[in-house]
Amino acid sequence: MNTFIVTGGNRGLGFEIARHLAEDPGARVVLAVRSMDRGQDAARRIGSNVEAMELDLASRDSVDSFIENWDGPIAGLVNNAGVQFADATHFTDDGIEETFAVNHLNALRLTLGLENALQGGRVMFIGSGTHNPRHPTAAPFGFRGEQYESIRNCAEGLDSSDKMGQLGKDRYATTKFLNMVTTVELARRYDANRILFICLDPGLMPGTDLARTVPGFLKFGWYYVLPIIARVLPDSSTPERSGEAGAKLLTEDRASLHPGGIYTYECKLSERVIDRVFDPEIGRRVLDHSMAMLRSG
Template identity: 40%
Template sequence: METNAVTIPDLGGRTAVVTGANSGLGLETTRVLARKGMRVVMAVRDEERGRDAAKSVDGAAQVRRLDLADLDSVRAFARDWDGPIHLLVNNAGVMAVPKSTTKDGFETQLGVNHLGHFALTNLLLPHVTGRVVTVSSNMHRMARGIDFDDLNLDRGYTPNRAYAQSKLANLLFTLELQRRLEAAGSPVLATAAHPGYAATNLQSHAANPVYKGLMVVGNALIAQSGANGALPTIYAATQDVPGAAYAGPRKMGGLRGAPGLSSRSEAAWDSIAARRLWTVSEELTGVCFPDLEARA
């Protein structure tokens, strides 16, 4: 890890929730936050794997079950929550998988990467006091926009197209969440990050064997470590950045290196699409933005 890449303040006495924290970027993010004094709740689908991963964390880590492909699980996680959340990291995700659907009938990549996190964030938001960081990808640039007429991509599914749409949705979600937080007078900040090209187990689930083979070669020759890939998330979570900021590596066209503010596609700045996606997401999940003003 580039230890001097981010100056991280002491985080003692604070609580973080990190989704998908049992491996890859989520585990590396958990390790950094815990070393800096945070109590990290590792929100994972497989509790046994989560407990095994927690043994590698130097600090306070607690494992709780969360399946983002099941809205009942998301609601249960939020319903059982008690106490403040200083940092929510929407990290979990699936990448370029064969077509399938979540328990609630959503295309899996959109359902897990966006809709599950959308519901989780809004349900937990009354507890959040600091930041919401959502992990996107520069593959969002492959999506020209959200296909509102065919969100599940039934008329043209490809694994990469679905992944790109879900990662664009992450950035549009962050944009609209920040707008709503400001309108509600909330001090909470919504930011996003991407890891560049980081060697994690995410690529191993790709549907296309040729693509998977290219990922193996790329991981060996180009990719940075998972630990370095987690640094943009840490940057977005701890540094002085504006609302809706997007952090990522600054070398090799955003593939690797120390983190800083990153650019995004024109489609990811589309505030009209962001509001429409929010409305559609509320309709699909049955979860709405909470009345934060009433709780102030």
């Protein structure tokens, strides 16, 4: 039996990846969720080979207890859970800006903590076109691309005087950049036969709850207007379509995959990734400094 963990698997893209993985009756799928009620409800809606386990990626202790309680080999870990805040700056109880903590730092903590169980398995991070300042779909919505300077600066919330709307977008885009850099750098450091690291850029998927904190009129556009317009926008998808792609990348022949590859929802290597994602010096700094931050508490 192949076991898969999908963080934030109770809704949106994570739910769809889990649903497609669970179509194989020989698979066991664990939804790693911050709310057990929502997780168990989602597991019931998918099938009997799906279960929920508690994991709050905003909390270092929760990540550590998930790792401690984990038993058995993992065929695939999907670091899917993600947040984007448009309303205010949020810091975790550990004193770290929450977008950075959930989307990047604690996903890395989880991955490294599960390393022994992941031998022979795969890890998938979730990227986004928002990291690219010239992305044809993200730029018109006010995303100006990643703003990475240092891991410390990211943990502090980018320390900028920009208004919250822009800052929320910058923080989100920067963490998605970090997800992609982390994928590429971990693939440099690990033998792909031991652990294969890949990334899915699912495309724009309007209608998910990622935009839950945007103001009312924008929310209306995200949930009701954009899903229609997105059909004709480049790099646009749906959770169903990208979820199927994610499940395929986790299960198809390992030898056909490119270690550190950033894949589109068509399961092709993305051509819209900026060069900085592949810069070995940025990769080294992002991983070394993130690991130093994890070690420091």
